[in-house]
Structure formats: structure tokens, C-alpha cells
Amino acid sequence: MKDKILKDREEIExxxxxLLGREIFISEMDIFASRCGCVGIMITxxxxxxxxxxxxxxxxxNKLEELAKSYDINADWIFVRVLPGSDDIINIGVREFCNICREEYRFKKPRPDLISLKF
Structure with missing residues (x-):
């Protein structure tokens, strides 16, 4: 599994x-499981x-959905986190909701530092 994560971090970078024709640095790619039951990928x-x-x-x-699928994660929510007061993106997130969060997030607007790409 660790070899796959290492390879995928390099591949997404x-x-x-x-895509952009300039240097982009992916310092970390995490596969996570939350206590509530959500699972996902967080890219710094x-x-x-x-x-x-x-x-x-x-x-x-398309690339993030493909990446999530390779870990058997449904990309229910894809978002970016912006450094407050700037246009710099500091995290990219892909999350498969648990049943509780699916209901909770349906009615809530995400934090102001999060931009939803897919919800």
C-alpha cells in the first residue's frame, strides 16, 4: 500500500x-478515515x-475522481482549502461521506476557506 501512495503522490504532482506548465509542490498525500465513518484523501x-x-x-x-476510485473511495465531495486572505490553495480534499455527515453537510454551507468543486 505504501508504494501505491508514494507513486500516486508523485503522479498527482x-x-x-x-497541466499548469509550472512547478507545483505536493508535500503530502494522506488517505484518511475519520471517527464518524468518512474516508478520503487530503493533498497538501x-x-x-x-x-x-x-x-x-x-x-x-476527473483526475481526483480517478485517484479516489483507485482507493475504493467514492468522491462525494471534492474541495480545495484556500489560505485565508489569499488565492493560494493549500489543500485539496476528496471525501466519501458517512451517513451522518451526508445529512449534516446537505444543509450546511462549508467554511469560508473551502471551495467546493463537487458536492
Whole structure:
């Protein structure tokens, strides 16, 4: 499993570099399970901006959905976290909701530092 995670971290970094034509740094890619039952992927990134995601949204969504599927994770919610007061994206998240969170998030607006790409 660790070899797959290492390979996928490198692959997603190369994907963004090729897509944007500049250096993007993926310092970490985590596969997580929350206490509530949600599971997902969290990617820590530097060099990615809100405009990049808006312009290439469909290609990015396709890549993240493909990545999630390879870990048997349903991409219920795909989002980015922005550094407050800037256009810098610092995290990319893919989450499969548990039953509790699926209901809770249905009626709540995410935090202001989160931009939903798919919900």
C-alpha cells in the first residue's frame, strides 16, 4: 500500500505540473478515515491558485475522481482549502461521506476557506 501512495503522490504532482506548465509542490498525500465513518484523501499543495482550479476544474475533477476510485473511495465531495486572505490553495480534499455527515453537510454551507468543486 505504501508504494501505491508514494507513486500516486508523485503522479498527482506531475499531473499538476504538466497541466499548469509550472512547478507545483505536493508535500503530502494522506488517505484518511475519520471517527464518524468518512474516508478520503487530503493533498497538501503549494503553488496552486484559485484561478488554476477554476480554469482546469473538469480535468482536475476527473483526475481526483480517478485517484479516489483507485482507493475504493467514492468522491462525494471534492474541495480545495484556500489560505485565508489569499488565492493560494493549500489543500485539496476528496471525501466519501458517512451517513451522518451526508445529512449534516446537505444543509450546511462549508467554511469560508473551502471551495467546493463537487458536492
Amino acid at each position: 506531475k499531473f499538476f505540473i504538466k 499543495v503549494r503553488g496552486l491558485f484559485v484561478d488554476d482550479v477554476e480554469i482546469f476544474k473538469e480535468k482536475i475533477l
